[in-house]
Amino acid sequence: MKIFLDTSDVNIIRKYCETGLIDGVTTNPTLMKQVGRNPVEVVSEISSLFNSDASISVEVVADSAKDMIIQAKQYHSINKNVTIKVPCTYEGLKACKKLSNRDIKVNVTLIFSFNQSILAAKAGATYISPFIGRCEDNDINGIDLISSIRKVFNLNNISTKILAASIRNIDHISESFKAGADIVTIPPKVFEEMYKHSLTDQGLEQFNKDWKELNK
Numbered sequence: 647m648k649i650f651l652d653t654s655d656v657n658i659i660r661k662y663c664e665t666g667l668i669d670g671v672t673t674n675p676t677l678m679k680q681v682g683r684n685p686v687e688v689v690s691e692i693s694s695l696f697n698s699d700a701s702i703s704v705e706v707v708a709d710s711a712k713d714m715i716i717q718a719k720q721y722h723s724i725n726k727n728v729t730i731k732v733p734c735t736y737e738g739l740k741a742c743k744k745l746s747n748r749d750i751k752v753n754v755t756l757i758f759s760f761n762q763s764i765l766a767a768k769a770g771a772t773y774i775s776p777f778i779g780r781c782e783d784n785d786i787n788g789i790d791l792i793s794s795i796r797k798v799f800n801l802n803n804i805s806t807k808i809l810a811a812s813i814r815n816i817d818h819i820s821e822s823f824k825a826g827a828d829i830v831t832i833p834p835k836v837f838e839e840m841y842k843h844s845l846t847d848q849g850l851e852q853f854n855k856d857w858k859e860l861n862k
């Protein structure tokens with residue numbers, strides 16, 4: 647059960663890494679645009695915060711598998727913990743197969759159907775990313791999708807990891823894990839909601855008050 651952060655903000659990643667609870671990071675072109683910096687520099691800074699077991703997903707943006715592979719090699723040369731994200735398209739799957747054959751980890755992203763996940767696994771993907779929030783926006787049950795993928799991956803001993811993405815709330819996290827996701831990638835705002843509970847705050851207030859009175 648792993649937790650990734652879904653952001654390109656290096657300062658936020660550095661802060662949450664201090665918890666020791668973060669196993670990796672996912673970025674995408676939109677998240678890169680939000681920070682507005684050179685993606686190679688951003689990837690270099692993020693990847694240096696983690697050891698070689700971590701996974702830092704970086705998306706390639708190109709029309710052909712050939713160009714995706716050129717970009718992938720550049721990102722992968724930054725750090726061995728960089729995972730290449732490709733879209734679940736014809737060219738993306740071709741690139742996935744070639745990169746996987748060269749032992750470069752690939753995350754096939756923008757997964758919305760069971761059939762896409764089969765092809766991505768066949769292409770050697772290390773990770774597949776079903777987009778739970780966007781599924782929901784389009785009346786697709788993303789949690790059922792994860793359950794089906796889990797079942798068939800187990801039946802066929804497929805080692806591709808299910809990385810639940812497009813997480814909008816804490817229920818998406820718990821439901822994804824219950825459905826069999828290996829990893830959930832979480833926006834920092836939602837990560838904050840994971841540990842907060844009003845009863846924890848109330849209980850702590852009382853404990854602090856009692857402790858002060860005892861030590862008067």
Ligand code: E4P
Nearest residue numbers: 652672673674780811812813
């Ligand atoms: C995952 O890898 C993506 O970066 C991300 O989860 C997309 O989420 P969104 O649907 O909120 O944009």
